[in-house]
Amino acid sequence: MRTIHKILIANRGEIALRIMQTCRAMGIATVAVYSEADATSPHTRFADEAVFIGAATAKESYLSGERILAAAHATKADAIHPGYGFLSENAEFAEACANIGVTFIGPSPQAIQQMGLKIAGREIAAAVGVPTVPGYNGEDQSNAALRDQMLSLGFPVLIKASAGGGGKGMRVVRLMSEMDDAIDGARREAEKSFGDGSLLLEKYIEQARHVEIQILGDTHGNLVHLFERDCSLQRRHQKIIEESPSPVVTAELRERMGAAAVSIGKALDYTNAGTVEFILAPNGEFYFIEVNTRLQVEHPVTEMITGLDLVKLQIEIAEGKPLPFAQSDLKTHGHAIEARLYAEDPNNDFLPATGTIHDWLLPAIDGLRIDAGVEQGSDIGINYDPMLAKLIAHGTTREESLRKLRYALKSLLIQGVTTNQEFLLRLLGRPEFANGNTHTGFIAEHLAELTKAEDAELDRASAIAAALYWQKSWQSSDALMANLPPSYRNNPYRNPSLKLQLGTQEALVSWRHIASDQFEVTTLDTTAQAQILSFDARHIRLVIDGVQRSFRLMKVGDHLYLHSSLGSRTITRLPRHPEVQAAAEQGSMISPMPGLVAKILVAVGQAVKAGDPLLILEAMKMEQTMRAAVDGIVETIRVAEGEVVGPGAMLITLK
Ligand code: ADP
Numbered sequence: 001m002r003t004i005h006k007i008l009i010a011n012r013g014e015i016a017l018r019i020m021q022t023c024r025a026m027g028i029a030t031v032a033v034y035s036e037a038d039a040t041s042p043h044t045r046f047a048d049e050a051v052f053i054g055a056a057t058a059k060e061s062y063l064s065g066e067r068i069l070a071a072a073h074a075t076k077a078d079a080i081h082p083g084y085g086f087l088s089e090n091a092e093f094a095e096a097c098a099n100i101g102v103t104f105i106g107p108s109p110q111a112i113q114q115m116g117l118k119i120a121g122r123e124i125a126a127a128v129g130v131p132t133v134p135g136y137n138g139e140d141q142s143n144a145a146l147r148d149q150m151l152s153l154g155f156p157v158l159i160k161a162s163a164g165g166g167g168k169g170m171r172v173v174r175l176m177s178e179m180d181d182a183i184d185g186a187r188r189e190a191e192k193s194f195g196d197g198s199l200l201l202e203k204y205i206e207q208a209r210h211v212e213i214q215i216l217g218d219t220h221g222n223l224v225h226l227f228e229r230d231c232s233l234q235r236r237h238q239k240i241i242e243e244s245p246s247p248v249v250t251a252e253l254r255e256r257m258g259a260a261a262v263s264i265g266k267a268l269d270y271t272n273a274g275t276v277e278f279i280l281a282p283n284g285e286f287y288f289i290e291v292n293t294r295l296q297v298e299h300p301v302t303e304m305i306t307g308l309d310l311v312k313l314q315i316e317i318a319e320g321k322p323l324p325f326a327q328s329d330l331k332t333h334g335h336a337i338e339a340r341l342y343a344e345d346p347n348n349d350f351l352p353a354t355g356t357i358h359d360w361l362l363p364a365i366d367g368l369r370i371d372a373g374v375e376q377g378s379d380i381g382i383n384y385d386p387m388l389a390k391l392i393a394h395g396t397t398r399e400e401s402l403r404k405l406r407y408a409l410k411s412l413l414i415q416g417v418t419t420n421q422e423f424l425l426r427l428l429g430r431p432e433f434a435n436g437n438t439h440t441g442f443i444a445e446h447l448a449e450l451t452k453a454e455d456a457e458l459d460r461a462s463a464i465a466a467a468l469y470w471q472k473s474w475q476s477s478d479a480l481m482a483n484l485p486p487s488y489r490n491n492p493y494r495n496p497s498l499k500l501q502l503g504t505q506e507a508l509v510s511w512r513h514i515a516s517d518q519f520e521v522t523t524l525d526t527t528a529q530a531q532i533l534s535f536d537a538r539h540i541r542l543v544i545d546g547v548q549r550s551f552r553l554m555k556v557g558d559h560l561y562l563h564s565s566l567g568s569r570t571i572t573r574l575p576r577h578p579e580v581q582a583a584a585e586q587g588s589m590i591s592p593m594p595g596l597v598a599k600i601l602v603a604v605g606q607a608v609k610a611g612d613p614l615l616i617l618e619a620m621k622m623e624q625t626m627r628a629a630v631d632g633i634v635e636t637i638r639v640a641e642g643e644v645v646g647p648g649a650m651l652i653t654l655k
Contacts, residue, residue, distance in 0.1 A: 001319060001320040001321060002078075002103075002319055003270070003319060004028060004078045004079045004103065004233070004315060004318065004319055005028060005029060005078055006029040006030070006031065006075070006076065006077045006078050006079075007019075007023050007029070007030055007031070007077060007078070007079045007080065007081050007105070007288070007315070008027065008030075008032075008033065008051075008068070008071060008072045008075065008077035008079070008080045008081075008102075009023075009030060009031070009032060009033070009047070009080075009081050009083065010033060010062065010068045010080050010081070010082045010087055010089075011043075011062065011081075011082060011083030011084075011085070011086055011260055012034065012035075012038055012041065012043050012062060012088065012373070012384065013041075013043060013373030013374075013384065013385070013387070014371045014372055014373035014387070014389060014390065015044060015083040015085075015295075015297075015371075015373070016032060016043035016083060017043050017046055017086055017371070017372075017373060018311070018371050019081050019083060019311050020032070020043070021045050021519070022309055022311040022312050022315070022608070023311075023315075026184060026312060026315065027050045028315070029049075029494045030046075030047040030048050030049075031047055031048065031049045031050065031051060031071065031072070031075045031077050032044050032046070032047030032049070032050040032051070032052045033050070033051050033061070033062070033067075033068055033071050034050055034051070034052060034053065034061075035051075035052075035053060035054055035055060035056050035057075035058075035060070035061035035383075035386075036056045036061070036567055037056035037057050037379070037381060037383060039052070039402035041373075041378070042373060042374070042375055042378075043067075043373065047077050051071035051074065051075060053067040054067055055066060056381070056383045057383055058086065058383060058384065060446075062086045062087070063086055063087060064086055065086075065090065065092070065093040065096055067094060068087070068093075069100060069102070069283075069586060072097075072100075072102050073100065073102075077102060078102065078103060079102060079103035079104070079105055079315075079318060080097055080102055080103070080104055080105065081105040081106075081148050081311070081314070081315075082105070082106060082294065083106070083294075083295065084294050084295055084296060084297055085385065088106065088294040088295075088513070088570055089112055089115075089116060089165070089292070089294055090112070091109040091110075091112040091113035091116060092109075093105060094107075094108070094109040094112055094300065095109040100257075102335050102544075103318050103319075104292060104318075105272065105314050105315060105318045106272050106293065106314070106318075107217075107268075107270055107271050107272045107274060107293045108269070108271060110269075111268045111269065111270055111271070111274075111293055112293045113578075114268060114292070115268065115274075115291040115292075115293050116163060116293075117155075117162045117163055117198075117291050118137075118160060118161075118162050118163075118164065118289070119137040119162045119198070119200055121288070121289075121291050122137055122200075122288070123137075124264060124267055124268065125264055126207070127159075128263045128264060128266075128267045129263075130260045130263065130264060130288045131285070131286070131287050131288065132205045132287055132288050132289075133202040133203055133279060133287040133288075133289065134153060134202070134206060134413075135153065135200060135201050135202035135203060135478070136153065136200060136201040137147040137162070137200040137201075141197075141198055141199060142584070143179075143180055143183050143184075144157075146179075146183050146199065146201065147179050147180070147183075149201050150173060150179055150201060151176075153201060153202075153203050154203070155174050155175070155204075156172055156173060156174045156200070156203075156206065157172070157173045157198075157201055157202070157203060157204055158170060158171070158172055158173075158202045158203070158204040159171045159173060159182055159183060159186040159199055159200075159201055160186075160199065160200050160202060161186060161189070161190030161193070161194060161196070161197075161198070161199060162190075162196065162198040162199065162200050162450055163194035163195075163196040163198070164190060164191060164193075164194065165194075165292075166218050166238060167234075167236050167237030167238040168176055168189055168190070168193045168194075169186045169187075169189040169190035169193060169194070169199075170186065170237045170399060171183075171186045172187060172204050173204075175640060176192055177303070178398055178630065181613075183199065184436065185322075185352060185623065185625070185638060186199055187199060188599075188623070189471075189614075189623050190597070191616070192623075202289075205281050205287070205334055206280045206282075206439075206441065207282045207439040207441065208232075208280060208281050208282065208439055208440055209229050209230060209231060209232040209246070209248060209279070209280040209438075209439055209440065210230070210231045210232050210234065210278075210279065210280075210440055211228050211229070211231075211232075211246055211249060211257065211278050211279075211280045212228065212229050212231060212275050212276065212277040212278065212296075213225050213226075213228050213257055213258055213260075213261035213275065213276045213278070214226040214227065214228075214229065214273070214274075214275055214296075214299070214302045214310075215261050215262065215265045215270065215273070215274050215275065215276060215626070216272070216273055216274075216310075216313060216317070216323065217265055217269075217270045217271045217272065217274075217317070217323075218317050218321070218322050218323045218380065219271050219317065219320055220272060220322045220323075220466050221320060222323045222326070223262055223265045223266055224262070224323060224325070224326065224330060225246060225258040225261050225262050225265075226306055226308070226310075226330065227245065227254065227258065227302065227305070227306070227330075227332055228244060228246050228249055228257060228258075228304050229242050229243065229244045229246070229247065229275075229296075229298055229301050229302060229392075230242065230243050230244065230245075230246030230247065230248070230249070231298060232439055232440050232442070232473040233427060233438055233440075233442060233443060234443065235346075235350050235443045235444070236350060237440075239297070239298060239340070240339065240340045240342070240420070240424065240427075241337065241338065241339050241424070241427065241428070241433075242298035242301050242337070242338045243336065243337040243338070243398070243401075244301045244302060244305050244332070244333065244335070244336055245305070245332065245335060247398060247436025248436060249280075250282070253284070253286075254547065256286075257278060258570040260276070260278075260286070260288070261278075264276050264288065264291065264598070265291075268291070271317060272291060272314055272317050272318065273294070273295050273299075273310055273313070273314050274291055274293050274294070275291065275292040275296050276288065276291050276410070277289045277291070277292065278292050279440075280433075282439075284299055285449035286291065295311065295314065295436065297387070297390070298338055298390075300336070300338060300369055300371060300390065300392045301336045301337070301338050301392060302336075303335050304334075304336035304369065304392060304394040305332040305333055305334060305335065305394070306331075306332055306333075307333065310363065334394055334396045334397070334400075334401070335394070335395055335396070335397055335398045335400070335401045336392055336393065336394045336395075336401055337392070337393055337398075337402055338390050338391065338392040338429065339390070339391050339405055339424045339428065340387055340389075340390050340420075341387070341388045341389045341390070341391065341409075341412070341414070341419055341420065341421060341424070342386050342387050342388065342420045342640065343355070343380045343386040343387075343388055343417045343418065343419055344386050344418070344420055345593075346416045346420050346422075346423035346450070346451050347451050347453060347622070348593070350420070351593040351619070351624060352382065352386040352460050352593060352594075352619050353380070353386065353417055353418035353419070353593075354377075354379075354380050354381055354382055354417070354594050355380055355416050355417035355418070356377065356378070356379050356380070356416050356417070357374055357375070357376055357377065357378045357379075357380065357388075357414060357415070357416050357417055358376070358377075358415045358416035358556050358561060359376060359413060359414070359415035359416065359552070359554045359561055359563070359576070360375060360376040360378075360413065360414055361412070361413040361552070361563075362389075362412060362413075363407075363408045363411035363412055365393075365404060365407065366406050366410055367393060367394040367395060367401075367404060368392070368393050368394075368404060368405075369390065369391075369392040369393075369394070370389055370390070370391050370392070370393070370408075370570075371387035371389060371390045372388065372390075373387075373388065373389065374388050374389065376418045380417050382580065382595065382596075382619050382644075383593050388414070388417075388419065391405060391408050391409060392405075393405035393408060398401075399434075400496070402428060402433075402434065405428060406425060406428050406429065409421060409424055409425050409428070410425060410565075410567065411507075411565075412417070413552065413563045413568065414568075415561035415563065415568065415570070416556065416561065419587055420466065421568075422455075422567065423450060423451065425448075426450050426452075427450055428442070430446070430450075432433035433605055435603060447457070453503060453504060455566075455567065457566060458566040458567045458569060459502050459503065459505070459507065459524060459528060459569065460477070460523060460524050461544055461549070461551075461564065461566055462502060462530070462551075462562045462564075462566075462569035462571060463502055463507050463523040463524060463571070464509065464521045464523060464530050464542070464544055465510045465529060465540055465542060465551040465553075465562055465564070466498070466500060466509070466550060466560055466562060466571045467496075467498055467500075467509040467511055467521060467523070468530060468532055468540060468542065469522070469531065469535075469537050469540050469553055469560070470498065470553075471496065471511065472532060472535045472540065483585040491647060495510050495511060495512045496510065496511060497509060497510035497511070498510075498573060499517075499573070499574040499575070500571050500572065500573060500574060501567060501571065501574050502569060502571055503570070506574065507523050507524050508523065509521060509522070509523035510522050510523070511530075514529075517531055517532040517533075518531045519531075519532075525580075527544075528544050529543075529544075529545055530542055530543065530545075530547050531543040532542050533548065537553075538552060538553055538554065539551065539552055539553060540553060549564045549566070550564060551563065551564045552564070558572050558573060560572075588650055588651075588652070588653040588654070589614060589615070589626055589627075589628070589629070589648065589650075589651045589652045589653070589654075590650055590651065591617060591645045591646065591649040591651055593617070593619055593624070594619060594644070594646050595618055595619035595624070595642075595644070595645060596617070596618045596619065596642065596643070596644050596645075597615065597616075597617060597618075597639045597640065597641055597642065597643045597645060598616040598617065598618040598623060598641070599615065599616040599641060599642055599651075600614075600615050600637060600639075600640075601613050601614055601615060601616065602614050602615070602635075602637075602652070603633050603634065604634050604635070604636065604637055605633060605634060606633065606634045607631075607632075607633050608628045608631070608632060608633070608654065609628065609631050610627075610628050610629060610630050610631050611628065611630045612627060613626070613627050614626050614627060614628055614651075614652050615623045615639075615651055615652060617645075617651075626651065626652075628654060630654060632651060632654030632655055633654065633655055634653075635655040636652070636653045636654045637651075637652050637655060638650045638651055638652065638653070639651050
């Protein structure tokens with residue numbers, strides 16, 4: 001046994017901060033590592049010491065084992081906590097730590113290596129009698145062999161990268177005609193993301209749930225499970241909502257799944273924290289899918305229902321201490337749900353979004369935990385995972401934690417970056433979720449209803465608040481005249497009016513002065529009575545048709561960001577007579593997101609049909625295939641492979 005006094009956290013964002021908080025509570029000194037992009041990030045500033053490790057790309061910083069080990073050496077850290085992602089499941093790195101006498105806080109390099117490939121995981125599960133999803137994990141990786149295997153498994157089939165993680169390299173195949181494209185795409189994504197293109201096939205189980213078991217093993221041969229997490233709500237095969245207990249797992253099933261997870265852990269001589277993942281089919285059968293040999297993103301859910309600190313336990317296990325409890329000592333209390341807030345656009349295929357967080361305010365509610373890695377002023381770029389924060393609510397019952405989470409999400413304020421906040425709210429508001437009646441394909445199945453962005457009440461109130469904000473700015477000081485939109489009219493013969501862009505729609509708002517600070521405001525086909533109760537540069541409190549609300553405001557460039565109990569809106573003032581937009585070139589393809597041109601699939605002069613793939617764009621290691629919108633001939637290719645493009649960049653034109 002040894003005592004750890006100083007830990008280097010080989011990660012960034014919310015997980016680095018979360019680990020450091022436990023270290024601080026235990027009296028352990030912390031060392032952050034940071035890239036060029038993170039010189040002033042919260043995790044860098046929170047640590048007792050911080051070491052610069054390289055350029056912004058992950059490869060040159062958070063994935064550079066060598067530089068991280070040098071930082072550990074320079075700061076005399078006793079141990080390294082890898083968090084999740086980056087080097088957390090890299091057996092060579094764990095081995096290299098041991099070689100220089102630094103404790104790697106995680107399982108043994110052997111266990112990481114063994115479970116690094118899904119193929120090996122399937123073999124171990126089968127050896128201890130835990131069922132796996134019917135599939136193919138043979139050596140013949142030719143398209144012909146994979147096609148044959150798909151046909152014999154029967155559609156739908158799921159292609160997975162053996163070295164995969166984070167849903168990368170996964171493709172569901174439902175038709176014969178999709179087979180080759182899917183195999184090639186999965187292989188390319190796997191090679192790019194993991195440097196290993198080997199694929200495996202599994203029968204795709206429809207209407208399934210994702211249920212995983214947290215395990216914890218010490219170096220004295222004790223291994224327990226900490227119950228399940230249900231992570232069935234996913235987009236792109238990536239979790240966004242997780243909860244425990246699962247609304248569909250009975251005590252009897254929990255015991256069986258827990259025992260299956262423990263038997264896999266024991267077969268691996270597993271130490272430290274890990275997660276055994278299962279697919280729970282609608283008929284109640286469960287199948288092993290993989291072991292994640294690290295702390296999971298969603299571990300707080302388990303912490304909230306068990307009252308345990310998993311990071312503290314990980315550190316104590318790494319110190320050689322025995323687990324302080326046996327399986328029979330472990331109990332759960334109440335229910336916890338987590339929602340992941342991402343910088344992404346649900347209305348644009350969940351593509352990652354970038355920007356600066358201009359305004360950021362977190363709700364404080366009893367039983368609510370927020371693990372965030374960003375703050376006001378943070379720049380969200382394309383180099384790292386777009387998860388911004390996790391909100392975890394705990395309650396006595398599922399209804400209670402769900403209600404709390406919804407209220408918290410609604411109250412959370414983030415301006416300047418497109419996020420999935422409203423999407424999460426709609427998802428959590430679905431009756432199917434309240435009834436515990438969802439599955440891993442639920443989001444894809446209900447995408448249209450879930451991404452519907454209209455909210456007439458929010459739009460109307462935001463337009464009114466924006467108009468009165470401008471009215472008040474004009475009244476209160478000449479200095480604020482600079483804030484007036486060019487279209488603003490203060491014509492004594494006419495009521496003032498403004499033209500606004502409000503979310504996806506345009507709105508004209510006009511108002512009439514009735515009495516001091518009282519107006520009649522007409523917008524979006526309705527007229528409201530509005531009164532200004534108080535006003536400063538960042539807030540306006542209004543009564544609109546009898547209801548008082550505060551609006552928090554922020555003006556950045558042309559945008560006015562507004563937030564109230566109804567939600568958030570970004571408002572842009574529009575010129576009264578819109579300039580004639582340069583007509584979009586016929587058939588031109590514009591980049592929908594910031595990213596890297598991974599592959600160009602056509603040549604100038606080539607004839608293409610609508611729907612043909614033209615180019616592959618990549619951001620945060622996700623591939624997006626850009627397809628021709630019309631039939632035509634490739635006229636120009638405006639970008640090169642390897643080039644980084646911004647959103648709205650012209651990529652290819654067709655004639
Ligand atoms: P990754 O390691 O990339 O996260 P997983 O193997 O853990 O990949 O699978 C990710 C998600 O894909 C699972 O949570 C589950 O929802 C879905 N999934 C995986 N295997 C199957 C399957 N055979 N049938 C249906 N869904 C599956």
